[in-house]
Amino acid sequence: MRNIIIASTSTIHGSGYLEYILDDLKVFFKNAHTILFIPYARPGGISHNDYTKTANKAFTKINKKVKGIHEFNNPLEAIKNAEGIFIGGGNTFVLINQLYKNNVIDTLKQTIQNGTPYLGTSAGSNICGLTIKTTNDMPIVYPPSFNALGWVPFNINPHYLDPNSNSKHMGETRETRIKEFHSFNTQPVIGLREGSWLHVNNDSITLKGELTARIFEYNKVPYEVNSGTELNQLK
Template sequence: MNLLLLSNSTQYGRGYLEHALDTVTGFLPQGARLAFVPYALADHDTYTARVRGALEPAGISVHGVHENNDPLAELAAADAVFIGGGNSFRLLSALYRTGLREAVRDAVRGGLPYMGASAGTNMAAPTLRTSNDMPIVQPPSFDTLGLVPFQINPHYLDPDPGSTHKGETRAERLTEFLEENDVPVLGLREGSWLRVDGAVATLAGERPGVLFTRGAPARELPVDSDVSALLGTEPTFDSPAA
């Protein structure tokens, strides 16, 4: 498979996708027709226009799947697909409702390049269980696209030793996940991304990642780390898939 999984689409002080634009335009086929999936936000038209503004100057033709009465036909006509960020629960619910969950999964497994950012990156994992988002809607299942066999936590935040906030840190929440599920979790700090090209997976971007596994301390992963071994993961969740 051919995947580009961004932790975030907007970096502080920069425009939409600006921090990763060279990587994005290098990943997408030259002159590509891009199917954009805007369902993680409520205003699909404005969201799609934002993506157009960022990518069309580079020669990428952006088509929102919602702009076609048949989103599956829009996907079928595309040279690549991009699923944007927002609320992961709303996004997954819409993917089930439109039939795009199965269609995107099958197309990407068949060779269609897939780009995700934030919630779209969550969709590439087996389940929604390591999302940071509030469940504002209830999808039929937590099962996502399963393009990679491990979980991902975009926007990973390190604990702040000076904070007086008594809620759980991100690390504590991921540790709780691992108490119930035996599957690695790759934390992507903002400004980082994962590139998967066939059997090779590489952590890239501006900041290191962090890997959580059951029964072991969290491990820092420098930029340009080869994490291909994660592609051989056999995840074990606390209940059968729905």
């Protein structure tokens, strides 16, 4: 039974790390004493140790401990034995490359399919979809594959931004980029705004948070869905 939170971000404006979602995480990880943190995305090139300290500081507020996967001699066994797993944001290409390099993709897939609760934010959310082709990150490394973990039957675009009519920026909008993606790919894309997340409970996929999400389907006009909407039909 899958139990997954796919969050757009770890931090919203005016809030501390994971603070906006901590009450939900207390319930989500209620049966976990220690959370296995996978810091591979390394935002800004931060070290695995320092990134783990950031995650641990947040989870301490809900009486949970965090231990980084890099602290284990055997990352496969660490994943298999985890009470809960969290993958934070950073660069999605760096993240997926390291997951492939350490040969933990299949084990991670199976562990989450078997019911271990999983939290992903930003890059950690991108890898929950079919591919990482709708990430906003620069491809600073070349992973063996753009294929992701496929826990949901669509792609994610975290940190989704709406066009700003007052902006002097003349480049492509996020919506334009996703339309470009659909020139070569057919799977749906969910634009998750800051502070929004998806809760995957077995076969149920529900939008959570206070904001709407923008849905992009191949050869269809993009549309909005309200918080509380089930998205199981997207394929």
